[in-house]
Amino acid sequence: MPERVLTVSPERLGGWLAGFATRHGTTTHRAGPDAVVVEAADGAVASCAVPFPPLEPLDTGAPYGGLLAHTARERRVAVLLVRRGGYAAGVFAGTRLVASKVGSRHVQGRTAAGGQSQQRFARRREKQTREAFEAAADVAARILLPHVADLDAVVTGGDRAAVDHVLADRRLTALAGLRDRAGGLPHLAVPDPKLAVLRATPATFRAVRITLSEPDAEA
Template sequence: MPDRVLDIPPERLPGWLAGFAHRHGPTHHEAGPDAVVVRAADGAVASCAVPFPPLTVDDGAPYGGLLVHAALDRRVGVLLVRRGGYAAGLFEGPRLIASKVGSRHVQGRTAAGGQSQQRFARRREKQAREAFEAAADVAARVLVPHLGELDAIVTGGDRAAVEAVLADRRLAGLRELAVGASLAVPDPKLAVLKDTPARFRAVRIALSEPAPQAAPRP
């Protein structure tokens, strides 16, 4: 198990790897399509997950080409959905160039029983369905017109809600471009949407370091 898992922005990755070598001694790496594993002289290991895989390995480039690959300004669509809230955004690298954020009221759960609970459940289901339809409409307006330009789709929020939205037949092309794990986000506001590149562009590094040696007794 790694000691720590770090998310390093692509702009900081060269400096972080240089610091890793400075702290742990000379390094060598093994590059593959999904990860670049960097091993240091003292036994420390930094396993770097490739963002937007696969990496086309270039043995003549630093770290197999990971630095160049991570720094590319990709065109990425982001779809965030939670019950009652949704956001769709089009990013060029870290820059948001088109977006739409909205919300629909969906009632919370109730402790009522019997017929009241059944009526409530039907009303809540209808509200959720309408919210998901509104989210699909926004995704269709903001993202689908750029489908031919997109490198990937990143999703976030409630997994079941995202799946319900992407089930809309208009969004079939977006489903095929979805990559990575769904981002855990609070209610999708514009500020939340704008913060997503810091996460989907980052290189996730599983870091294992040797235990410090105890000082010899006098």
């Protein structure tokens, strides 16, 4: 059977699973700390990755092992978005943005010039990039670190190398250690980090990722 991956918000998950059973027949499930696998009478399978694992408490008597209650729980999540010349840092309680700072630093684009001009340009661009990353680290320390004791996870996005550089700042070691707690959430592909982009991230990091296998091509 072909597979496809889709994302479903916590608010829609119960309805989606009910619809899955309606389309494919009686279901059974196997719940584990990292995934809940739902199998239907016609052979269709929906493997639901547990966001913010492990699934706790793992309640074998609850619907889908307690997955619905687990995904509905409000979590405090820090988000750090960095691209060359721009950054955004925020803390969410559920979908509510409770602290944030967005900023930018000018970093020159590439040039086709050669020789000494190219070398001077490269040095200037490297200095601008370093200053931009330092500014992003300063903001992360000021906005995110005061919440670190209460965070469930840190979610990152933008330019991966830029984020890695920022999180390498020694002040941010505690944040870097929380980066993997969102349950294998991919690094967020985002445009330039603006406030609207930051505010939209919960739709991605809260969503349940479902690997769906169906005996036909119908969704």
